[in-house]
Amino acid sequence: MKIFAIFVALILLCGLGIAYWRTHQPVAVSVVKVTRDTIEVGCDEDGTVRSNTEGVVAARISSRVRSISVHDGARVSAGQVIATLDESAVRAAIEAADADAARAADQLRETHVNVRSEVQRAETGVAEARAALARARAQQARVEHGPLPAERARARAVQSQTQAALWEARRQYQRARKLYGEGYVPLREVDATRAAWRQARSRVRQSEADLQLVTDGSRTEDRRAAAAEVAQQEAGVAQALATLARADSAAPQMEAAAAAFQAAQARAQEARAQLRDVVLTAPCNGTCNLATDVSVGDVVAPGTLIARVVDPSRLYVEAQIDERDMAAVHVGMKALMTSDTWPDLTFAGRLIRIGSEAMQKRSTSMTAGREEDRIFKGRITLSDPRNRLRPGMSLYVDLITRTVRNALVVPREALVAETGSVWAVEGGCAVQRSLQLGVRDARRVQVKSGLRDGDEVIIGGRELLREGIRVRTSPAPAQ
Numbered sequence: 001m002k003i004f005a006i007f008v009a010l011i012l013l014c015g016l017g018i019a020y021w022r023t024h025q026p027v028a029v030s031v032v033k034v035t036r037d038t039i040e041v042g043c044d045e046d047g048t049v050r051s052n053t054e055g056v057v058a059a060r061i062s063s064r065v066r067s068i069s070v071h072d073g074a075r076v077s078a079g080q081v082i083a084t085l086d087e088s089a090v091r092a093a094i095e096a097a098d099a100d101a102a103r104a105a106d107q108l109r110e111t112h113v114n115v116r117s118e119v120q121r122a123e124t125g126v127a128e129a130r131a132a133l134a135r136a137r138a139q140q141a142r143v144e145h146g147p148l149p150a151e152r153a154r155a156r157a158v159q160s161q162t163q164a165a166l167w168e169a170r171r172q173y174q175r176a177r178k179l180y181g182e183g184y185v186p187l188r189e190v191d192a193t194r195a196a197w198r199q200a201r202s203r204v205r206q207s208e209a210d211l212q213l214v215t216d217g218s219r220t221e222d223r224r225a226a227a228a229e230v231a232q233q234e235a236g237v238a239q240a241l242a243t244l245a246r247a248d249s250a251a252p253q254m255e256a257a258a259a260a261f262q263a264a265q266a267r268a269q270e271a272r273a274q275l276r277d278v279v280l281t282a283p284c285n286g287t288c289n290l291a292t293d294v295s296v297g298d299v300v301a302p303g304t305l306i307a308r309v310v311d312p313s314r315l316y317v318e319a320q321i322d323e324r325d326m327a328a329v330h331v332g333m334k335a336l337m338t339s340d341t342w343p344d345l346t347f348a349g350r351l352i353r354i355g356s357e358a359m360q361k362r363s364t365s366m367t368a369g370r371e372e373d374r375i376f377k378g379r380i381t382l383s384d385p386r387n388r389l390r391p392g393m394s395l396y397v398d399l400i401t402r403t404v405r406n407a408l409v410v411p412r413e414a415l416v417a418e419t420g421s422v423w424a425v426e427g428g429c430a431v432q433r434s435l436q437l438g439v440r441d442a443r444r445v446q447v448k449s450g451l452r453d454g455d456e457v458i459i460g461g462r463e464l465l466r467e468g469i470r471v472r473t474s475p476a477p478a479q
Contacts, residue, residue: 026472030460031425032411034451039407040336040400041439043325047337047380047397048318049389053311055283057082059300061274063089068306072290076282076309083306085278090271097268104257104264111257122244129240133233140226152211159207162200169193169200286311310391317349319378319397323358326376334400335380338442342388346442351399353379398442409444414457423458423465424451425473430458430465 063085070082173193179185282288286309294306317337321329331354337347354376361373380397382389389395414422421434438446451457458465459476 026428026470027430027464028461029423029425029430029458029465029471029473030476031456031458031473032414032476034408034410034447034453034455034457036406036453037409037444038403038405039409039439039441039444039446040334040398040403041441042333042336042398042400042402043322043328045322045325045378045397045399046320047395049382049391049393049395050316050318051286051310051312051391052314052316053284053286054391055286055309056305057280057282057288057307057309059085059280059304059306060277060302061085061090062299062301063087063278064299065294065296065306066278068290068296070288070290070307072288074288076286076288078282078284080282081279082282082288082309083280085280085300087275087278090274090278094268094271094275097264097271101261101264101268104261108254108257108261111254115254119244122240122246126237126240126244129233129237133230133237136226136229136233140223140230155207155211159204159211162204162207166197166200166204169197173197280306282309284309284311308391312387312390315382315384315389315391317380317382317395317397319351319380319399320361320375321354321378321399322361323374323376325399328401329354329378329399336398336400336442337380337382337395339389339393339395341393345388347389347395348383349381351378351380396442402439404439404446407438407446408448408451408453409446410451410457411459412440412443412445414459415445416462422451423462425456425458425471428470429468430471432467 065083066086067084068082069084070076070080076082173190173196176185176190176193180187180190289308289310291305291307294300294304300306317335319335329351331351333351335349335351337349338345339347355378358374358376361375378399410422415435416422416432419434420437421432423430424433425431433450435450436448438448440446456473458471458473461471465471
C-alpha cells in the first residue's frame with residue numbers, strides 16, 4: 001500500500017513538473033520591427049478591372065452550335081474562327097425565301113400585264129366614244145343651223161347633172177324606137193334604152209328631193225333625233241371614262257405586287273446574309289474567354305454570349321467614387337489598389353477621368369450597394385507588368401489624398417482588435433502597449449506615440465500571450 005502511494009506521488013510530481021516547465025517555456029511568436037516610412041492615405045473606393053480592347057462574340061441567329069474552335073483562355077487574332085453554328089436551317093430559309101421571291105415575281109408580271117391590258121382597252125374605248133360624240137355634235141350642228149352653202153351648191157349641181165342625163169336617156173330611147181321601126185336594131189335595144197330613161201327619171205326626182213331638203217332646212221324630228229344621238233354619245237363617253245378610271249384604280253394592285261416582290265427579295269437577301277452569321281469570329285486580338293453555359297450541340301438564340309475576347313495587356317480600373325469623396329478627388333491623383341487574390345501585392349495607377357453624372361452604386365462581391373448610394377465612375381490607369389489581373393476582377397482602390405513622410409508605422413495585423421494596442425517584446429517578454437494612432441493605409445498604420453523606431457511588435461502567435469510571458473521570436477515572413 002505504501003509502494004502504491006509512493007508511485008502516485010511520483011506521478012503527481014512529474015505532472016506538476018511538466019506543467020511548470022510548459023508554463024515557463026517561451027511562446028513562439030513572429031515579430032516585425034517598427035520602422036519609419038512614407039504612408040499614403042486617401043479615399044477607399046471599389047474598383048473593377050476592365051480592358052481597353054474587349055469584344056463580344058454572340059450568336060446573331062437561332063441555331064445549334066456545331067463546333068467551338070478554340071479552348072478557354074486561348075490567344076486569338078482578329079477574324080479567327082471562334083465557333084460555327086449549324087447552317088441547315090439557314091439554307092432551308094434561303095430556299096423558302098427564294099421560292100417566295102419567285103412567286104412574287106410571277107404575280108408582279110401577271111398583275112402588270114392584266115392592268116396594262118385593261119387600261120389600254122379603256123383608253124381605246126374613250127377615244128372611240130369621243131370620236132362618235134364629235135360626229136354626233138357635228139350632225140346636230142348641221143341639223144340646227146342648216147346646210148352650208150357648199151352643200152346647197154353640190155345639191156344643185158347634182159340636180160343639173162341628173163336632168164342632163166334624163167334628157168340624153170330620152171333622146172337615146174326615141175332614137176332606138178325609130179331605128180327599130182326601120183328594122184335596124186333589135187327590140188332588146190329599145191328595152192335597154194327605155195330602162196335607162198326610167199332610171200334617169202328616178203335620179204332626177206331624188207336630186208330634186210335632196211335639193212328641196214337642203215333649201216328648206218331640217219325638220220323638228222330631225223333636230224330631236226340629232227339631240228338624242230348627242231346625248232347617247234355623251235353617255236357613252238362618260239361610261240368609257242368610268243371604265244378608264246376603274247382601270248387606273250388597278251394601279252395600287254401593281255404597287256402592292258411590286259412591294260410584295262421587293263419584300264420577298266429583301267427576305268431572300270437577309271436569309272443569305274444569315275449564312276455568314278453561322279461562322280463566329282474574334283472581333284479583335286486578345287484572350288478568348290468562352291461562356292461557361294454554352295457547349296457544342298446547344299441551341300442558342302440571337303444575342304446568346306459565346307465568348308469574350310479581351311486584351312489583358314491593355315487594362316484599366318473602373319472605380320466607383322462615392323459622391324461623399326468627390327470634394328477630395330481630382331484627375332491626376334495617385335491610386336493604390338489591392339486584390340483579395342494577391343493580398344500582399346499593391347498595384348499603382350493614376351486617376352485619368354471622372355464621370356460627369358452620378359449614378360446608382362453597383363454592388364460587388366466586396367460591398368452591397370444601397371438604393372441611396374450614389375457614385376461617380378472614374379477611370380484609373382493600371383500598372384501590372386506580370387499580367388496577374390484579369391478583366392472583371394474586383395479591387396480595393398485608395399485614391400491618395402494625403403502623404404505622410406518619415407512616419408512611424410506598424411502593420412495593421414499587429415493591432416489588437418478594438419483596443420488600439422499592440423504586443424511588443426521587451427527583454428524577451430511580451431508586453432501590451434497602448435498606442436496613439438494616426439493615418440492608415442490598406443496594410444499599415446501610423447503610430448504617433450507608444451512605440452519607438454526599432455521596437456519589435458508581435459503579429460503571429462498571439463493566442464497564448466499574456467502580460468510578461470516569455471517569448472521566442474522569429475521574423476515574420478516578408479510581405
